Amino acid sequence: MEKILSLGIDFGSNAVRALFLNVRDGKTIASASCTYQRGNKGVFSENHHMARQHPQDYLDSMTVAITEAISKLKDQGYSAKDVQGIGVDATGSTPIPVKSDLTPLANLEAFSNNLNAYAWMWKDHTSASEADEITTKAQELRPQYLTKCGGAYSSEWFWAKLLHCARTDKSVFDEADSWLEFSDFVPAVLAGIKEVSQVKRNKCAAGHKAFYHSSWNGFPDKEFLSALDKDLVKIADTMGQQAYSIDEQAGLLSEDWATRLGLSAGIPVAVGALDAHIGALGSGVGEGTLVKIIGTSSCDIMVSPMDKNVPDIPGVAGIAEESVVPNNLGIEAGQSAVGDILNWFVSELLCKDGSAHVELTEKASALAVGQTGLLALDWNNGNRNVLTDPNLSGLLIGQSLFTKDFEIYRALIEATAFGARRIIEQMEQYGVEIEKVINCGGISQKNALFMQIYADVINKPMLIADNEEAVALGAAIFAAKGALESNGESYSLEALQEKACTVKEKIFTPIAENVDTYNKLYELYKQLHDSFGVKDQKQDLYGIMKTLIELKNSSKS
């Protein structure tokens, strides 16, 4: 049988990874990554809210990573000619202003130093007031738009960023013929598309970040966009009304890019998708399986067959059609800071380097549940779900004169676990059945205390994805469709996932005694959560400090 490889290209926040997958046995053959070279680890920023990237960085680093990965193929008995399909995922919503021929504005000399002409990275929060404006306008004119995105539009999303640019930098906005999601830009460039209206925009970014849904015939209508700013209509005109899932082709690899990358021209390039969703796919997401991608923030991805008609879930960030697995709804939620809260504590507060995480974790592991006497909210970066409110903050309660750094560290991990549980409860309450949780991302691989706390707080076994390159793997998995079908072979996503997406032998199982105590702490967490995060709540909080002190005292005996 002919050797067939697929290539997954995963664009993360600071680096790109290329991975070659044997599409028949699900084995990874080779991979390589390359950090973005411009800015600070690829990021340009003038203030805490701003995060921009240069689109050329993406293409340059991609070329390096693919070239390096190809160089490893020979030793494994493969060559670049065996590569028969390409899949791409990228961060998002990361809109890039482009000319009609797809040239990024950042590549024009006149805009080379204007950060508004760069890619507006997912974590750019400059558009907070425009996000509020969109939410308000949608409540008024198109309430249905909000039912798919947890009830509020985010400053991280497509239309908020465009609106902010239209309001604050007319020179950029007027020069741009369109804006492309990062995850649409790369596949289109690889396919040699030179006219922006021919770009197939992906359902994942469109559905989760740009108000795309079939029930209102695709992207937002022009009347609504005009009501926000009539300049937005010009962009909408370039976007069409149809978005596409990953089982469709963005195009075929162009001669130009085939030459640059050392691959065969004409191989299929799949429609792209967002990195988190593809990470879930590469970790084994499927009906009944929640994938939690735990990094600086967290992303929780579920799918549900479209014929099951899962209702809208209030406070859950996104429900989009075919955004992860074709013929399934993709359900996305998440926490705006997880690892970032621990990094904040270590770097900004304790002023220590990253190695302190190991020591703090070790000491925190020796504590019994409840022994810290502490309870925290995980809102240092706001609350993405289920409150969808960036204007919240951290909270720590229970400090004595003897509270130690590692006790707070543990309380912060627990806070993120409580936040994770709150999201899962919301999904379950609305009929999404969650049988198992597969975790991926650095923390899940490295921190056993973290995963045990999650098992105990959430009271479900925590599985860990085996492959540390789950996102690139996911891209290669859906790239396999084009690779196989163009060779006349059949493709099954589930079958390939079964082979490729293994989990580690070590499964973190809930410990009954810990579950009991965490149930008590979670009740207190919910009291704080609702008191500080929900309007018109009046709770009696007098018992919180008392209960924490009791739990602390009883944990020692």
Added chain:
Amino acid sequence: MEKILSLGIDFGSNAVRALFLNVRDGKTIASASCTYQRGNKGVFSENHHMARQHPQDYLDSMTVAITEAISKLKDQGYSAKDVQGIGVDATGSTPIPVKSDLTPLANLEAFSNNLNAYAWMWKDHTSASEADEITTKAQELRPQYLTKCGGAYSSEWFWAKLLHCARTDKSVFDEADSWLEFSDFVPAVLAGIKEVSQVKRNKCAAGHKAFYHSSWNGFPDKEFLSALDKDLVKIADTMGQQAYSIDEQAGLLSEDWATRLGLSAGIPVAVGALDAHIGALGSGVGEGTLVKIIGTSSCDIMVSPMDKNVPDIPGVAGIAEESVVPNNLGIEAGQSAVGDILNWFVSELLCKDGSAHVELTEKASALAVGQTGLLALDWNNGNRNVLTDPNLSGLLIGQSLFTKDFEIYRALIEATAFGARRIIEQMEQYGVEIEKVINCGGISQKNALFMQIYADVINKPMLIADNEEAVALGAAIFAAKGALESNGESYSLEALQEKACTVKEKIFTPIAENVDTYNKLYELYKQLHDSFGVKDQKQDLYGIMKTLIELKNSSKS
């Protein structure tokens, strides 16, 4: 005119200070101090709650300090013979179990290693459950007792400690013929008293810590004590019903102690008092002047002429007759942790040494009011006033992913200032007029940011006591009465205070703009204070994080 000096002996938590005062011009002639030598800076402890000291440590260190201070007299043109009166203050409630001849149990070989036979230091919290028991029993049988102590008996106080000993170490309790307050023990020992029933117990410790009040004929009646534990009656039998103020004599200096100290036998030794109250006296307390002693904890002392009939003040720790200034009510309140909260943050959390306070203060000083976005409660060691509840804890709200150590440091200082304001408002609400605030203690001398925040939060000018030895000075001031009167001269407390108790030229004045912002923050503080500290309160806290974020954002513009 004959030279006349008085000797003030001030027993603090870790050291004793001796100070010689020229009783005519109020000038300090010489002083010296000596740290306690046993245990850890004088303190023995088997757990966080326990703090015990060896009574012999007190006498040994006193001898060293006085001897050293005497050695400095000659250079100033004085000699030990000029010393004509002695005053003593000490921490408290610090009860010491003694034999009937005043021998401390700790000096008996059989008890030399039993910490229950030592002095039970003021900050010993082992008797928390007994304090609750006393409060409950008093609510039931003698509600009037609680009106003078803020509504709840404290684990730091006399009867709680005795009851805990009676319950947990019968060997010590049965061996003790009586228990003496530290501030009664030393004057009685100096006066050579050998029979415990002849010791004049001081009104300051008795009134503030042992339920002593003239309206119920002195100490608690035996029926009440029996209801707690009938063994307490044995102790009460040795205490008499009359307590004494500092303008009375405990006795005359014994031959024995005169020889040991190199002083003249037969000079008057005044009745003692608690250190905080004497610190207030030495800082210039008087009608309309609040003295705040700011150290690891804080103590707020006011006086009010007894004929003014100030009512009981709910939640204020103590109102006692003649406990500070004769013929005045002494009003005492305080916060269970002030400097201790900052020390906790620096030592336990940041794991830095004391020098970090300087750097953190410097950086915190550069911040505008509200700029941290943070708000804290000052309850890491519970709340002494106005909630009188040790079962509370710290709280910090407003953390982002960019919050720095020095921002939290500032928020913690502000928390203690809000706590201080809450106490002052309580006093004022019940008719105590406060015209000026004189601050003493290390922090007030060293930390200008701290004092400016206090001025801005409390909206009153903050004066700083000039004399860093204000407590020993206070003891020398009341010792002057005996010294002058035994020489046939007249004595006026106010006149001597006028000369001796000067304040620094630098006065911290409220800055209007800061006062405005702090008024807003104080409203939020009160919401948290009442929500977490008061039963059956239901407040809408949704606005707290929002307001903090608004204040933070507007502070920068």
